Amino acid sequence: MSKKEVASRQTTINAQPRIHQHAQEIQAYGTVSHALPLDLEEPVRLEMTEQLNQLLADTMTLRDLYKKSHWQVTGPTFYQLHLLFDKHFNEQVEIVDGIAERIQLLGGVSIAMAADVAETTRIQRPPRGREEVPVQLSRLLEAHQIIIGQCRTLAARASEIGDDGTNDLVVSDVLRANELQVWFLSEHLVEMPLVHAQEPAVRKAS
Ligand SMILES: [Fe+2]
Numbered sequence: 001m002s003k004k005e006v007a008s009r010q011t012t013i014n015a016q017p018r019i020h021q022h023a024q025e026i027q028a029y030g031t032v033s034h035a036l037p038l039d040l041e042e043p044v045r046l047e048m049t050e051q052l053n054q055l056l057a058d059t060m061t062l063r064d065l066y067k068k069s070h071w072q073v074t075g076p077t078f079y080q081l082h083l084l085f086d087k088h089f090n091e092q093v094e095i096v097d098g099i100a101e102r103i104q105l106l107g108g109v110s111i112a113m114a115a116d117v118a119e120t121t122r123i124q125r126p127p128r129g130r131e132e133v134p135v136q137l138s139r140l141l142e143a144h145q146i147i148i149g150q151c152r153t154l155a156a157r158a159s160e161i162g163d164d165g166t167n168d169l170v171v172s173d174v175l176r177a178n179e180l181q182v183w184f185l186s187e188h189l190v191e192m193p194l195v196h197a198q199e200p201a202v203r204k205a206s
Contacts, residue, residue, distance in 0.1 A: 033107035040106070044161050049108030051154050052166065055174065056099045057111050057120035058150065062143045063092035065126065069140060072130040077188070081133065088181050098173050102166060122146055137185050144182045151175040 027033070032045045066089035073081045100110035111117060118125070123143045131139075151170050158167040 027109055029109045029111070031109065036107045038106070040163060044163055045106045045108065047161065048158060048163050048166050049103045049106050051150075051157070052099055052103045052106075053108070053111045054120065054122075055147065055150055055154060055170070056096065056103065057117045058123055058143070058147050059092060059096050059099060059174070060111075060117045061121040061123045062140070062147060063089060063096055065123070065140060065143055066092060068126065069136045073133060073136060074130065075133050077133060081136075081188070084184060088184070091177055091181070095174055095177060098169060102169050106166075134189065137189055141182060141185055141189075144178050144185070148175060148178050148182070151178065 030050070032042060032049055034042060036045070038045075066085050070082055070085035070089060073085065100112070103110040111120060123146055124139075126139055151174050155167050155170040155175065158164070158170065
């Protein structure tokens with residue numbers, strides 16, 4: 001095949017995937033697109049997306065803490081907690097998506113990657129190793145408490161500055177789900193006899 005034929009054949013091949021492409025990012029983190037027909041001013045969307053990203057980083061951390069707990073749990077309550085932790089994990093996955101997409105629709109940029117989440121979250125980093133059930137439950141409850149506290153502040157602020165959609169998302173989807181999960185966890189930390197009921201006299205003396 002002549003050089004000319006090779007060249008002409010190469011120009012007709014256009015099914016080659018164009019891999020290894022790089023370019024500058026199209027929107028910087030911490031910014032919002034200028035003109036969106038949402039009837040929400042740019043400063044409102046900037047403030048809301050910043051606070052929602054904090055909520056997102058904490059929720060992603062809680063989500064992962066649930067999977068860690070699901071994998072590493074042990075002891076007599078293994079099976080029920082193994083299932084419960086995974087149920088809560090799946091619910092947190094939905095919440096994460098809801099928060100992230102709210103940030104995007106407000107014109108912002110959602111935090112996404114583990115390293116960025118780790119730098120942003122206020123939830124304490126757990127050890128890599130396994131911990132006892134009461135410690136696992138305490139860590140999860142502390143994480144919920146941080147998120148619930150932020151939900152209340154963020155919901156009030158969203159309402160104050162006219163972002164009703166964010167207020168609704170935070171109250172209806174994030175706050176309520178977290179409150180319910182706290183209840184399910186907390187009930188496992190009540191001291192209850194497993195086989196023998198405690199005699200009234202014994203209970204009084206203790
Ligand atoms: Fe699993």
